[in-house]
Amino acid sequence: MNPIYLYSLISMGGMGAVLAAGLGFAATKFKVEQDPRIGKVEDALPGANCGACGYAGCASFAEAVVNGEAPVGGCPVGGDKVAANIADIMGSEADSSDKVIAQLLCGGGIKETTKSGKYQGIKTCQAANAVNGGEKECQYSCLGFGDCEVICPFDAIVINENGLPQIDPEKCTGCGKCVSECPRNILLLAPVSAKNHIRCSSHNTGKIVRKSCEVGCIGCSLCAKVCPVNAIEIKDNLAVIDYDKCVNCGKCAEKCPTGSIEFNGDMIKKVEINDNCVGCTLCARACPVEAIDGELKQQHQVNQEKCIKCGLCYEACNVNAVDLFYESDLD
Incomplete structure (x- = not known):
């Protein structure tokens, strides 16, 4: 072997060894000890990394909990059980909270709505909304192409035969990804205990609504008048329910003339x-x-x-x- 190559290999190897030793010393000398609770909290989390907690992922959320920047019950996917486990790790108490799941604010499927034309573009809600609003006359209606179904990480949403998202309350974790994905803003997170839901988002006048949808809210205010706890008010021609006030009596659903208010369960x-x-x-x-x-x-x-x-x-x-x-x- 050429002596020059040999000397080069020896010198480079020596330099590498010195640098490695220096890095090893620096890593030991300046090592930042991580709170062991961070790993424990992360292990207690579902591992979905969905971002519903407001952080980049489970690791970031776990660090925020240990640093006192996030509540122990901040993971909507894990619910009360995970919150209790994290509280045990942190030596604190977890506040019990009502689980939230996604709810659809539209009951106008293929059968109930008037068509405005035939959509020929890319079969996604985002594309249809950007072009001409899809095929339905109502500009507040569900487009039905299933962007929410695709984005759901837990397979909790399926587009049914009527062209509307069907949400499985057992699978839905309340992560909110579908809510953010919907270009029409007709999905929201509501308490799983809530039994009354207004399945409409139209702010059109009642006359226009009647022409475009059989089950749309016409802003008649009968629901607001019959509500015994003032949980419903009419905002810009649309009935809006306050879930914090609602006592699930179902009187609004019974009174609604168009059936746009749905009561879930046995009354x-x-x-x-x-x-x-x-x-x-x-x-x-x-x-x-x-x-x-x-x-x-x-x-x-x-x-x-x-x-x-x-x-x-x-x-x-x-x-x-x-x-x-x-x-x-x-x-």
Whole structure:
């Protein structure tokens, strides 16, 4: 071997060894110790890296939790169970919160809506919205090409035969990706406990709505008038529900003339207080319309004329003294 090459190899190898030793020394000398709780919190997370928590991924969220920059219950995908595990790691308590899932603010599918023409472009909601708004007359309606279905990381959305997203509440984690993806802004996150949903987003006048959709909100305000807790108001020709105020009585859905308000579940038809009542007054305090009468330590009674059948008294009672009778029980 040429001596020059040999000397070059030896010198380069020596320099590499010196530099490696220097780097090793620097890594040891200036090493920043990571809080071991970060790894534990990250392991407790679902690992979806969906960004629904507001951070780049699970690792970033875990670091933020340990640094006190994010709440232990900040992962909507993990829910209360993951929040409890993280709280245990952090030595704190987790606040129990109502899980949220995606809800569609449109009931106008292929069958219910008037067509404005035939869309020939790229079969995505984003493209259709950018060109001419798809095939439906209503410019607030679901475009039906399934961008939300494609973006969902948990396969919780399927476009049904009527051309509308069908959301599986068991699979939906409330990550919000579909909400951000929808160009019409007709998806939102709502509490899973909510039973009343307004399936319309149109701000058109009632006359225009009637021409374009059979199930659209016409802004008649009947729902707002019948709501016993003022949870609905009309904003720019559209009924809007406040989920924080709503008590799930279903009166708005019963009154809606177009069927744009949907009530999920079996509706309560009667509420009675039985002999288990100990007169603790918890039910009376929970009632939003003062429909329960009774003295302390005496059996209470439900004023059937005032009662709105919301079931809040049932949830408040801890001695099984409240009986609920549903539509199915009275059939």
